[in-house]
Amino acid sequence: MKDVVNFYKDIPFNFTSDIDFYLKNIKNSNQVLEYKDLHKLLIKNKSLFKGKLIKDVIEFGCGTGWLTNSLMYYYNKNLTSVDFTEKAIEVAKNVSKKLNKSANFNHCNIFEYEDNNNYDLVISLGVLHHTFDCKKAFTKISKFVKPGGYLYVGLYHLYGRKPMLQFLQSYSNWHGEQSAYKLFKKMNKSMNDDSHSYSWFRDQVLHPHETQHTYEELLGWIKEINFKVVSTSINNYKDISNSKSSDLFDLEKSLESSSYEKNINKLEFSPGYFTVCAQKE
Numbered sequence: 001m002k003d004v005v006n007f008y009k010d011i012p013f014n015f016t017s018d019i020d021f022y023l024k025n026i027k028n029s030n031q032v033l034e035y036k037d038l039h040k041l042l043i044k045n046k047s048l049f050k051g052k053l054i055k056d057v058i059e060f061g062c063g064t065g066w067l068t069n070s071l072m073y074y075y076n077k078n079l080t081s082v083d084f085t086e087k088a089i090e091v092a093k094n095v096s097k098k099l100n101k102s103a104n105f106n107h108c109n110i111f112e113y114e115d116n117n118n119y120d121l122v123i124s125l126g127v128l129h130h131t132f133d134c135k136k137a138f139t140k141i142s143k144f145v146k147p148g149g150y151l152y153v154g155l156y157h158l159y160g161r162k163p164m165l166q167f168l169q170s171y172s173n174w175h176g177e178q179s180a181y182k183l184f185k186k187m188n189k190s191m192n193d194d195s196h197s198y199s200w201f202r203d204q205v206l207h208p209h210e211t212q213h214t215y216e217e218l219l220g221w222i223k224e225i226n227f228k229v230v231s232t233s234i235n236n237y238k239d240i241s242n243s244k245s246s247d248l249f250d251l252e253k254s255l256e257s258s259s260y261e262k263n264i265n266k267l268e269f270s271p272g273y274f275t276v277c278a279q280k281e
């Protein structure tokens, strides 16, 4: 636990001291569009989400705030955001100010966070797998979802993550960190701010604690808290109402070969990550 706090303390994930870098990134394009189901949920798409209006959102592990700020800037949502890295929260706050938006930022550990409010959407991307107990963190944040509201979580995938990790970590062990970083930059041609790309490299390759998960495992957790899956990146956010769970379990096994193809054959970085959106019944 302390390892993770210390790891992010001086160099948070997705970090550069150039605030304009974040502003440009947010204003130039809406990165939420990469999460097709999330975008539909936020604009209240009837077929997938039955017209439920999302207004109050809480983000756990907001980091430097690309998502919090995008949700305010593009979708005009009310944001509460939590992260235990002070330096990251400061960046997120400064960017909000420049966008003339404001979120309720909380410098706090997820496990210690208390709030009497419930939210239409509880979201956490790339965070819970860095806690000492991912399932416990998942269950904790689910408690803040309003009845009929949504829980949207992004986690490292057990199969999808393997090729990239093995490739870059073994490269680092054999050739040293600096050479592995050079290779990482080759795999991420669009990253051109050096401190930003280094913060990504260490987060992805040198992290002291991460766990990896499957859709099948997450489905079990979702059933335990009486939520229902609405969409997942495993099938590229297609409607899942007519698909059998076992088809998705088979499909997720293919993530290892697609990740191998991208990371190793094409030298295009792919983190091996998946998302699930679930609704509280």
Ligand SMILES: C[S@@+](CC[C@H](N)C(=O)[O-])C[C@H]1O[C@@H](n2cnc3c(N)ncnc32)[C@H](O)[C@@H]1O
Pocket: 004, 008, 012, 013, 014, 060, 061, 062, 063, 064, 065, 066, 067, 082, 083, 084, 085, 088, 108, 109, 110, 111, 124, 125, 126, 127, 130, 131, 203
């Ligand atoms: C990989 S970063 C992801 C940040 C952000 N969600 C994003 O997509 O850019 C993980 C973030 O989770 C935060 N974090 C990890 N464990 C946490 C915990 N137990 N409580 C609060 N924040 C935590 C870290 O400080 C870090 O900012």
